[in-house]
Structures are given as C-alpha cells and as structure tokens.
Amino acid sequence: MTIPSLFELRDGETDLTMATKGSSIEFRSVRKTYGSFVALEDFSMTVAPGEFMTLLGPSGSGKTTALNCLAGFIDIGDGDILIDGVSIARVPTEKRGIGMVFQNYSLFPHRSVMGNVAFPLEMRGMARDEVRRRSLAALEMVRLDGLADRMPHELSGGQKQRVAFARAVVFEPSVLLMDEPLGALDLKLRETLQLEIKQYQRQIGCTVIYVTHDQGEALTLSDRLAVMDKGVIQQLGTPQELYDQPASRFVASFIGSNNILKVFRSEGSTVSIEGLGAIEMTGREPPSRGYVALRPEHIRRTPKGRASATLEQAVFFGNAIRYVLRGTDEKEVSFTEPRSGAVDVPAPGTEVRFDFDDSSLTYLPA
Amino acid sequence: MTMRRPIILLLLAPAMLLVGLLFVAPLVGVMSLTVHDGTSFTAEPIRELLGSRVALVVLERTFMLAASVTAICLLLGYPAAYFMSTLRPRVRAYLTYLILLPFWVSILIRTYTWIVILGREGIVNTGLGALGLAPVKILYTNVAVHIGMVQILLPIVIITCLASMLDIDKDLMKAARSLGASPAQSFWKVFFPLSVSGAATGGLICFILSLGFFVTPALLGGRRSIIIANLIDLQVHQTLNWGFAAVLATALLAITLACLGVFWLLMRRRVEFSGAGLGR
Ligand SMILES: Nc1ncnc2c1ncn2[C@@H]1O[C@H](COP(=O)(O)OP(=O)(O)OP(=O)(O)O)[C@@H](O)[C@H]1O
Ligand SMILES: [Mg+2]
Numbered sequence: 001m002t003i004p005s006l007f008e009l010r011d012g013e014t015d016l017t018m019a020t021k022g023s024s025i026e027f028r029s030v031r032k033t034y035g036s037f038v039a040l041e042d043f044s045m046t047v048a049p050g051e052f053m054t055l056l057g058p059s060g061s062g063k064t065t066a067l068n069c070l071a072g073f074i075d076i077g078d079g080d081i082l083i084d085g086v087s088i089a090r091v092p093t094e095k096r097g098i099g100m101v102f103q104n105y106s107l108f109p110h111r112s113v114m115g116n117v118a119f120p121l122e123m124r125g126m127a128r129d130e131v132r133r134r135s136l137a138a139l140e141m142v143r144l145d146g147l148a149d150r151m152p153h154e155l156s157g158g159q160k161q162r163v164a165f166a167r168a169v170v171f172e173p174s175v176l177l178m179d180e181p182l183g184a185l186d187l188k189l190r191e192t193l194q195l196e197i198k199q200y201q202r203q204i205g206c207t208v209i210y211v212t213h214d215q216g217e218a219l220t221l222s223d224r225l226a227v228m229d230k231g232v233i234q235q236l237g238t239p240q241e242l243y244d245q246p247a248s249r250f251v252a253s254f255i256g257s258n259n260i261l262k263v264f265r266s267e268g269s270t271v272s273i274e275g276l277g278a279i280e281m282t283g284r285e286p287p288s289r290g291y292v293a294l295r296p297e298h299i300r301r302t303p304k305g306r307a308s309a310t311l312e313q314a315v316f317f318g319n320a321i322r323y324v325l326r327g328t329d330e331k332e333v334s335f336t337e338p339r340s341g342a343v344d345v346p347a348p349g350t351e352v353r354f355d356f357d358d359s360s361l362t363y364l365p366a
Numbered sequence: 367m368t369m370r371r372p373i374i375l376l377l378l379a380p381a382m383l384l385v386g387l388l389f390v391a392p393l394v395g396v397m398s399l400t401v402h403d404g405t406s407f408t409a410e411p412i413r414e415l416l417g418s419r420v421a422l423v424v425l426e427r428t429f430m431l432a433a434s435v436t437a438i439c440l441l442l443g444y445p446a447a448y449f450m451s452t453l454r455p456r457v458r459a460y461l462t463y464l465i466l467l468p469f470w471v472s473i474l475i476r477t478y479t480w481i482v483i484l485g486r487e488g489i490v491n492t493g494l495g496a497l498g499l500a501p502v503k504i505l506y507t508n509v510a511v512h513i514g515m516v517q518i519l520l521p522i523v524i525i526t527c528l529a530s531m532l533d534i535d536k537d538l539m540k541a542a543r544s545l546g547a548s549p550a551q552s553f554w555k556v557f558f559p560l561s562v563s564g565a566a567t568g569g570l571i572c573f574i575l576s577l578g579f580f581v582t583p584a585l586l587g588g589r590r591s592i593i594i595a596n597l598i599d600l601q602v603h604q605t606l607n608w609g610f611a612a613v614l615a616t617a618l619l620a621i622t623l624a625c626l627g628v629f630w631l632l633m634r635r636r637v638e639f640s641g642a643g644l645g646r
Contacts, residue, residue, distance in 0.1 A: 073540050093543040106541040110559045119555070123546035171546065 021205030022050035023084045023174035025070065030079035032065055032231075039065045041231045043079070047207055049174075052198070054210045056218040056254070057228030063211040065231075067177050070209065071098050083175065094123070099168035099206070101178040105160045107152040113139065113163050114148040120171040138170040139163075141200065158189045165197070169204055176201070179211045194220055215255050219243065227251050249364050252293040259294045259333050260364070263287045275331035276307040283358035291364040296322065298360035299335030305355035309333055314345050321345060325352060399612035411609035421597065421614060428593040429621070431508075431583075432576035435515045439523040439572050442516070444565050447527035448557075451534075462528075465521045473518055477585045480514050481505060484586075506588035514582040519575060523568040530564020531557075563633060570629050574622050594618050 025047040032040040040062045047053045055063040068074045070081055072093035080087050088096055099120075107116050117135040126134070139145045142162040152160060161181055168176060181197070182190045198221055201208050212218055218225045219239040226236040227250070235247045246252035253260055264272040271286035272278050279286075301323075309325035312332075320336045321343065327333060335354065337343065346352060400411050415421050450458050468476065483489050484505040491501040504510050534557060542552035580595040592600075594614055601611035 071540075071544055073543075092548075093540075094546050094548055097546075098544060100541070100544040102537055102541060104535075104537065106535065106537045108538060108541075108556055110556075119542070119547075120545035123542075123551060123555075167545065 021172075021174060022048075022207035024049050024082075025175060025207060025209070026082040026085075027066070027070075028080045028082065030066070030069060030076055030081065032062075032069060032074070032077040039231050040069070040077070043231070043233060045226055045233065045236060047209065049207055050205050052201060052208045052210065052221060052223045054212060054218040054222035054225040055228055056212060056215060056225050058213060058254070061228040062231040063213075063228060064179055066228075067100075067179055067209065067211060070175075071100055071177055072096055097171075097173050097175070099171065099173035099176045101161075101164045101168045101176070101181045103180040103183050105152075105164040107160055107163055107167075109152050111152075112148065113144065113150050113152070113155070116152065116163055117167045117170050119167065124171060134170060135166075138166040141203070142166045142196075157185050158193065161185065161193060165200070169200070169206070172204070172206075174206055176204075176206045176208045177211075178208065180213070181210075182212075182214075182217065190214075190217065197221065219255070227254060229254075244362075246293060246362060246364070249291055249293075252362065252364060257296055257334075259296065259299075259335075261292050261294065261331065261333070263289055263292060274329060275309070275325075275327040275333040277327065277329075279306050281358050284361075287361075287363045290366045293362040293364055294333075294356060294360065296335040299333075299354050299356050301335075301337060301352060302355050303353055305353035307355065308351055308353045311346055311348050311350050311352045313348055323352065325354075396612045397616050399609050400616050403609055408609075411613040414610050415613045415617065418610075421610075424592060424594055424597045425617060425621075427591075428577060428595075428618075431511065431515075431579075431591075431593055432573050435512060435519065435576045436569050436573040438512065438516050439520050440565060440569050443520055443523035443568065444527050444561075447524045447531055448561075450524070450528050451531040462525070465524055468517070468521060473581055476518065477514055477582050480510065480517075480586055484510055484513070505586065506591075508587065508591050510586040511583050511591045514586045515576060515579060518582065519572045522575070523565075523572050526568030526571060527561065527565050530567070531561045533564075534560045566629070566633065570625070573625060577618060577622055577625075 027043050027045050030040055030043040031038070032043075043062075043066060045053070055066060057063055065074070069076045070088075072088070072091070076089050080089055082088065083096070108119065111119065114132075114135055117138055118131050121131040121134055136145055136148065139148055142165060144159060144162050144166065147155065147159065152163070155163065164181070168178075178197075182193055185193065194217060210218075210221060222239055224236065224238050225242060227234045227242065229250055235242060235251045237245075242251060242255050246255060246258075249260055252258050259275065261276060262274040264274065266272070266286045266288050269281050269286060270278055271281060273292060307327075309327045312324045312326050315322040315324065317336065318339075320338050322334055322336050324332060324334045401407055401409070403410070450461055453461070481488070485491070486501060486503075486505070488505070490504065494501055504513075538556050538560070539552045542556045543549070547555060578595055579593065580599065583591050583593050584596050584599075594617075598611045598614045598618075601607045601614065
C-alpha cells in the first residue's frame with residue numbers, strides 16, 4: 001500500500017491533515033553582520049504552524065538575509081532560530097527539511113521539468129516509481145503535468161515559477177520559504193499566481209515565510225507581515241493592523257498610499273496640520289506633536305469641508321479619480337474619489353474644499 | 367540590425383584570402399602528394415603506409431600518448447579549476463594570471479628547461495644523490511614526454527574548465543542543498559553535469575594539440591617516444607620521402623577530424639538529453 005501524498009487528496013480531505021503539517025518557527029534576537037555592516041539587528045519573531053508570514057521591506061533591508069539564516073545558507077550570527085522548539089543552528093541545510101523557492105527560480109538546467117521536481121525525492125532515496133508518482137502529483141497540482149518532459153529553457157516565466165514551487169513542496173516540507181518568487185513576472189500573472197500560491201499553501205498546510213517588496217502582494221497573501229527597514233523589524237501584525245494602525249512614519253508610507261502630515265501646534269480642540277491648515281477637532285483629542293497619517297480614501301470632497309487647497313491635477317484611475325492638491329503651505333495632499341455615477345471634476349487651479357472623519361487620522365510619533 | 371550579405375562577404379574576404387592562400391592551398395598540395403607523385407597518379411604512398419609497421423606503431427603510440435596526456439591534464443586540471451571557481455574574483459584573477467604566465471615563454475625554452483631539471487646531472491638527480499639515493503632515468507623516456515606535455519597543455523585545460531564552471535549559477539548548489547542534497551550530492555548531481563561539457567571541450571583541445579606535438583617528444587623522448595609529427599619530420603628532412611610524409615600527415619588530419627566528429631556526436635546526444643549549455 002502506498003501512502004497518498006498531500007497533493008493527491010481532494011480539497012476537503014486535506015483539511016484534517018493541515019493542522020498538523022506546518023512547523024512553528026522562532027527567531028530569537030538574531031543579529032547578522034557583514035564586517036562592520038549590520039544586516040540584521042535584534043531580529044525576533046514567532047511564526048505559528050501553518051501561518052503565512054511575509055517579510056516586507058525595501059531593497060537591502062535584510063529580508064533575504066533572514067531567509068538565508070533560516071535555510072542555513074549563511075551562519076546565524078548571534079541569537080538562535082528554532083523550528084518546532086528545537087535549535088537549528090547546528091543542523092546542515094539539507095537536514096532542515098525546508099523547501100525554498102528562489103527569486104530567479106534556480107531550476108536545474110540539465111534536468112527536465114520532471115527531473116527537477118523529482119530531485120528532492122531522489123535525494124531522499126525514495127523508490128523510483130514512488131518518485132515518479134509523487135512528482136506527477138505535484139506537477140498536476142500546479143497544472144504542468146503536460147510539460148513533464150520539457151527542459152527549463154523551454155518554459156515561460158510563469159511556468160518556471162510553478163515548477164520551482166512544485167519542486168519546493170514535492171517532499172512535503174513543513175516550512176516553505178519564498179524569496180520574491182513573483183518578482184520577475186508581469187502584473188497580471190503575479191495576481192493570478194498570488195491566488196494560486198495562497199490556495200496551494202492552504203492545501204499543503206505548511207508554514208510559509210514569504211519575501212517581497214511589493215506591499216500589495218504582502219497585504220493580499222499574508223496572515224501576518226513584518227515590515228523591515230535597515231535590518232530591523234519596524235512593525236509586525238496582520239495586514240489590517242498594519243494598514244489601519246501603522247506605528248511609524250516608515251510603515252505608514254510603505255504600506256498603501258498615505259498623506260503624512262506634520263502637526264504644528266494645538267490649542268484646545270484646534271490643531272494646525274501641514275497641508276490642512278487649522279482644523280477644529282470635535283470627535284477626538286487632537287495630536288499635540290509628531291505627524292498624522294491620512295489615507296487618500298478617507299478624504300471626501302464637500303463644500304462645507306474644514307480644509308481647502310488648490311487642485312493641481314485630477315488623475316483618471318479607471319474606477320476612481322485621484323485628486324492632487326497643494327495647500328497654502330505648498331504641502332501636497334491627495335485623495336481618491338470613487339467614480340460611481342456622474343462626477344463633476346473641477347478644473348485644475350480651482351479651490352477645493354474637503355473633509356475627513358477625525359477617527360480616520362492616525363497619530364504618529366516624530 | 368543585420369548586415370547585408372555583400373558587406374559581410376567583403377569583410378570576410380581578407381581572412382578568407384589569407385586562409386585560402388596560406389592554408390587550404392598548401393594543404394591540398396600536400397594531400398595531393400598522397401595520390402600523385404608530381405608526374406602521374408600513384409597508390410604507392412598509401413600502400414607504403416599500410417605496409418609500414420613503423421608507421422602504424424607510431425600512429426598508435428601518438429594516439430595513446432595524446433589520450434594519456436589528456437587524461438592526466440583533466441585529472442589535474444578539473445580539480446584545480448574547481449578550486450579556482452570557489453575563490454573570490456580578485457584572488458582568482460591573480461591565479462589566472464599566474465597560470466597563463468608560462469605562455470610568455472617559448473615552448474622550446476620550457477622544454478629545454480626540463481632537460482636541465484630531469485637530466486643525469488639535473489636538479490632531480492643531484493637532489494636524489496644528496497639524499498644518498500640512486501639516480502633515476504627520467505629524461506629520454508615516455509615519462510619525461512608526459513611531464514613536458516602536461517606542463518604545456520595543463521593551463522589550457524584549466525582555463526577551459528574554469529570558464530564553464532564560472533557560468534554555473536551558484537544558487538543552483540544552494541537550491542540542491544535546500545532540496546535535501548548533501549554537499550557531495552550537490553556536486554555530483556548538479557555541478558559536475560553542468561561543468562562536464564566544458565571539461566570535455568578542454569579535453570578535446572588538449573587531445574588534438576597533443577596529436578600534433580613535435581618539439582617536446584623530439585627533445586625529451588627517446589627513440590621509442592617519437593610520434594607521428596617526428597616521423598613526418600624524418601621523412602621530409604632525412605629520407606626525403608615526401609609522398610610518405612604526405613600520407614602520414616593526411617592520416618593525422620583524418621584522425622583529428624574523426625575525433626572532432628565523435629566528440630560532436632557525443633555532445634549533441636548529451637545536449638538533447640540534458641539541454642545543458644551547448645547548442646542553440
Ligand atoms: N555577503 C555579503 N557581504 C556583505 N554585505 C552583504 C552580503 N549579503 C548581503 N549584504 C548586505 O546586507 C544587506 C541586506 O541584504 P539582503 O540581501 O538581505 O537584502 P534584501 O532585503 O533581500 O534586499 P532585496 O529586496 O534587494 O533582495 C544589504 O545592504 C546587502 O548589501
Ligand atoms: Mg533579497
């Protein structure tokens with residue numbers, strides 16, 4: 001009797017196995033330096049079994065370094081990494097049981113699609129027909145079973161990405177790492193594959209750490225995400241938490257689009273804010289200093305608005321219009337307005353009055 | 367933008383003319399000597415080749431010598447190239463420079479140097495003598511010929527292997543490790559297959575150059591080490607049997623072309639099977 005691999009079960013059936021499939025991962029104050037350059041500083045996070053965690057950050061922020069420490073391609077400097085509570089600092093890469101999808105796919109050019117997917121099973125000394133059966137099942141899952149005999153150079157980017165994914169999960173690792181797997185693909189394909197990746201992960205049930213510098217992708221895919229900058233985790237939370245309650249100017253500006261405005265002074269319930277002018281706040285204690293973040297979708301055009309500015313341009317977005325305004329203090333403020341029904345777009349140069357709910361302001365430290 | 371045909375032909379013309387006048391024409395001349403003695407057609411040289419035990423022995427010896435020199439060069443060169451491929455680019459550049467340094471010295475001088483080193487009064491034997499050991503006869507043996515040829519050909523093999531190794535994406539070995547391969551497995555299952563075509567090319571170049579070697583066997587080898595180029599020289603300069611020299615030269619050329627053909631067939635099979643590096 002052969003044990004069915006996870007890919008062969010129908011969607012409904014996998015649900016039971018799922019809960020037990022992923023491992024927990026814990027980074028404990030990992031610090032990694034290259035010479036005098038600090039690539040990771042006090043890097044700590046705990047990922048629950050089966051969770052989809054994303055590392056999001058600008059180029060050079062240390063995302064790949066964190067993955068490399070976990071995968072074992074570079075030594076963990078200070079600190080420790082635990083998988084299911086056991087330190088892996090001394091475990092060699094091949095014994096960590098971690099699947100990885102590389103940014104450039106890293107398919108073996110001398111092996112066919114089948115040969116690539118079969119590789120991890122062969123390394124585990126699995127019997128030949130079992131290798132074949134499982135590889136085909138994994139290829140079927142990514143809908144590439146028709147291309148099993150192709151060579152990597154005969155595949156499109158999206159197909160290569162799928163092979164890389166199938167190869168990384170065919171041995172049913174409890175942890176799957178993906179380093180910007182969609183970085184090289186066009187927008188349309190990215191969106192398709194994002195949904196597929198999410199679906200496969202649910203099916204397989206492994207714990208995922210996903211790296212990207214595309215915040216949209218991070219919001220779509222993740223259970224939780226960690227925003228990184230200069231080797232440090234700036235904030236860690238669910239997509240909604242990070243979007244609604246950014247803790248710093250960096251996070252507020254990195255996730256989604258945002259108006260980040262300096263607070264000048266407040267007297268009683270009146271506060272003077274860059275770009276908005278003096279605002280009388282009723283619903284809430286005004287901020288005394290620092291910055292406020294105001295999402296473009298939270299601003300609405302209204303004749304009785306508390307703030308006004310000169311319209312610089314109105315940009316057509318298809319389903320919405322983005323207004324770019326310039327306040328009397330030259331600060332730029334922008335907002336979006338959905339295009340339902342007929343919208344009268346004012347001409348550039350006109351004075352536009354606008355308003356927002358006080359509760360939609362996020363107060364940020366200086 | 368692709369150039370128009372007449373322009374390409376015009377650009378190629380000088381090189382074609384040079385090759386045609388200085389290479390193809392003499393070659394045809396030499397080859398014609400195998401069937402034509404200057405006044406009439408003759409089968410004498412070919413009959414002489416097939417009837418000559420010496421010629422056949424020397425041909426076989428040439429072939430064996432080239433094969434063993436190539437094998438030694440690959441055994442020494444491949445690991446050396448592998449080692450170099452793991453170094454930092456700066457260090458590798460210095461090493462490459464050192465490896466290419468001998469090319470600045472003429473083969474003749476390098477070969478004479480071996481006489482100084484390996485001879486009866488040479489460094490090796492005086493060293494052995496100082497240690498109270500009996501002298502060994504290396505010079506004028508096949509061993510000396512091998513040493514001399516390997517020293518000359520090794521850099522070519524190393525550089526050819528290295529070039530193909532540097533083309534290999536190092537992330538592939540990382541990928542192999544993450545997929546469960548031990549360091550040894552990731553070498554044999556990924557690195558080696560991807561570098562083997564480069565090594566084979568280096569081996570082929572080495573083999574073909576070995577087939578035509580002349581100076582080293584002539585100076586370092588004994589009577590029993592003469593190979594086909596030496597035999598041809600003998601026919602041209604000593605016995606003045608140009609017809610026989612021509613037929614020997616043609617045989618050498620035929621063997622070389624046959625080797626290229628076999629290599630090409632093997633590599634094409636490999637490419638179809640693997641899709642690696644070569645072709646397209
Ligand atoms: N081997 C190395 N030696 C020295 N510095 C390195 C090395 N590897 C990475 N770094 C540095 O460490 C920092 C973090 O690199 P890392 O590759 O983790 O960035 P990243 O967040 O993955 O960026 P990207 O989005 O561009 O891939 C970078 O500033 C990089 O220059
Ligand atoms: Mg990176």
